[in-house]
Amino acid sequence: MNEFLDALTLARWQFGLTTLYHFLFVPLTIGMSLLVAILQTCWVKTGNVKYLRLTKLFGKIFLINFAMGVVTGIVQEFQFGMNWSNYSRFVGDIFGAPLAMEGLIAFFLEATFIGLWIFGWDKLPKAAHLATIWLTSIASIISAYFILAANAFMQNPVGFEINEERGRAELTDIGAVLTNPVALTQFPHTIFAALMFAAAVMVATAAWHLKRKQYVTEMRTALRFGLWANILGFLGVGLTGHSLGLVMTETQPMKMAAAEAHYNTSSGYDASFSLFSLGTPDGLHEIFSVRVPYLLSFLSTGTFDGEVEGINDLQAAYTEMYCGDAASTLSCPSDGMFTPIVWVTYWSFRWMIGLGLLSTLIAVVGLLVTRKKVDLDRLPNWVWGVAIWSAPLGLMASLVGWVFTEMGRQPWIVFGVMTTESAVSPGVPGWAVLVSLIVFTLVYGGLAVVEFKLITKAAKAGPPEIEEPKQGEDLDHDQLAVVY
Template identity: 55%
Template sequence: MDLSALDIARWQFAITTVYHFLFVPITIGLSAIVAGYQTAWVRTGNEQWLRLTKFFGKLFLINFAIGVVTGIVQEFQFGMNWSDYSRFVGDIFGAPLAVEGLLAFFLESTFLGLWIFGWDRLPKKAHLATIWLAHIGTVFSAYFILAANSFMQHPVGYEYNPETGRAELTDFFAVLTNKVQLVTFPHVLLSAYMTAAGFVVGVSVWQMIKGARRHEASERSLYKAGAKTAAWVLLIASAGVIWSGDAQAKVMTEVQPMKMAAAEALYDTEPSAPFSLFTIGSLDGSEEKFAVTVPNLLSFLATGTFDGTVQGINELSEQYTTEFGSDPSSVTYASDYTPIEAVTYWSFRLMMGLGFAGIIAAIATLVALRGDRNLADTKRPALWLLAAWVLPLGPLFANSFGWIFTEVGRQPWAVFGLMTVENAVSPTVSAFEVLTSLIVFTLLYGVLAVVEIKLMLSYIKKGADDFAEPVVRDDDNDPDRPLAFAY
């Protein structure tokens, strides 16, 4: 089967987006955890918090650098492969992305630079403020990017201009306070804290087990402190993720009922709809053959009541075809308004299942570290080494599958109700050109993955540096100091 430019462009955007999103939650969450450790050091003077700050600060910076490189490609793709989309909604979509670049990213990068180079030049509290401001920059960045994405899920604050054939921005505040945005942002932010906390617990557990022979008792105490604090962050953030996810599901059912139906593989409209743990459907996806279900749970997730009615795929397909598919020349026309059900169904369950796996591993870690207990003395080191991988990878891949579910479940829409993906692709870009860029990006990202993993593992194996109290230099009277500014 020959692939069209549209097929390849979709694959390219999917690969680059999912790859980039591996770094985003760790960057956001780890900046907060590192800031928390540094705050504990400034308040208590306890050297272990400074050592944890610098140790995980290095890992944060590696992740941040790779994330920036991979993120640059994202916005370029809108003009490269999706020019019709950019022309149609660029007036709206570009506004939050411009603010993100001019405000949030500059805030983030400026204060991160001050944090990196200011250890021996800024007072403790001023230096502490720089990492908190860098974290705030990552939060702002996430907010504006999610505002742009939320418009794609539920367009608001615009007016269609029939003369230009474009959607034009009329209310920027409405875009920033989109009902989808207001539930998506806390869910993504809390998921980032959960993911980064899982990373910290996993690294700390690995150090306690793998490095037990070469660590003194004080070293094991250091990583125990890191594991326990991050495990608590993971559990608290997880509670917020569950709460915000429930709110998000109800808004999603309101504005994108097809996504909820596809998430459940619910073909027929049902009151008191069950939630299936496992479903087998017909080959054409038209009906359910076998399912293991929990009664009434889907109705509660979708509507907040156990007897609420949830629309099915078949009814919604007919409704969308009547509403949007009457004119084949229209940008809202699609031959099929159903998402890829298998991907939507399983990504939804993998998102939840892997998230809960991380929660269980964090609880087990806290139980194992009660009192004077130490994982270095455990009789099952292989089990804990497995946990050291589950803790970071469970929440991380749960995030990725959540993102896949969000985007695949929106299909076939680029902007829900306004433009399909098929009508958003660049009309003059050939399949060969898109394939060439896909191969280049994939190879480049493969190289970056090797660099990232090698650097991360190298610094993780090395462990935390020995304690060294930062000393603020006062070299104004030093005649040999470097010339900083002159005119």
């Protein structure tokens, strides 16, 4: 019973579940705002009403998702004070800085310009109104950067010093925090992943209507546009992912070792990429694996003969470094283990890659089967079914990617500085965390149903009916101010 009500375990579950739930909305907000801005730009430049109709349709999906994202995001910051007060007290001076910037700069910009975009259709000039959606999109991207900068400090702490008298970390260089190499590589990786998911939602919406032969002109455009955006997003994810892997190997070698079930330090031929591995229950020894020679060396160091440290050697080195006589008690786990759960890290890394690759392969095939000369009416229904049901693949890849990022950092909440077990609130009993976990799960479950129904209802409703203006005329205010 005591294990079941362990405050640390429950707090980790609560934060993990609410974080992943919040991230259901983040990539769609970032990616869809960008796609909507591009569609509206096409309308302003060409005057073609189909782009305006698509802007209205996917703009509505964006707004529904944005509202849900704001609600769930607020809860995240409250958890730091409730369940993780030791962490907040110790690193709040550093961690709070980028979060404050996100709220005061990015979120206020986003909230201001999204309001102007919603209510300014029939009040602002076309160019000014177009600028509002672009500024909304840019603000959402800036917001993501500040959040990722805060997270990057947990992965690779920089720009601080420990105040021994106060027993806390204090900010010394905000520039170092904001230009953390982990943040600089993680940021484009996250943005391109967001583009992939938003594009897949656009493709699924178009496929649903094309299956029913509705709004064919608009939906064919949306389909092709979404497929190309998905592929572009994947190319960006791949390129930035390799850069992120190099930085991760340099800053968190244990995470890379666990991601590959790489137990012993090796280089060149022996530093091989594991396609499949089985290890001992303690996660310290390999039993069987299928490997590609040289590939891990290239992924980790950028060369085919670079050395990659193994789990066993890193465990020994970390024990001496963080559990020695001069080490802080905050940096040494109670069980002395510095290895994350290998099977979680190993498989989440592969599911991240596999799901993203599958989403893009479907997009490539989709471009081939829907090329200009193909009669869409003659395509079998299962083609549209694949396009619809593949929509969550990019999101699932992002979610397991975050599981890999956070679980691979364990046992630390701030790498090399503070363990997760020392960060939990000391005065919060396990039963209190359990009650809030159950409540959050039930409420979030209900909100998820509401979100899904609202978005699917908006998607199935299709674009609003807006008539093509006569030659030499422009759309009147009533047509522009279609209510969302």
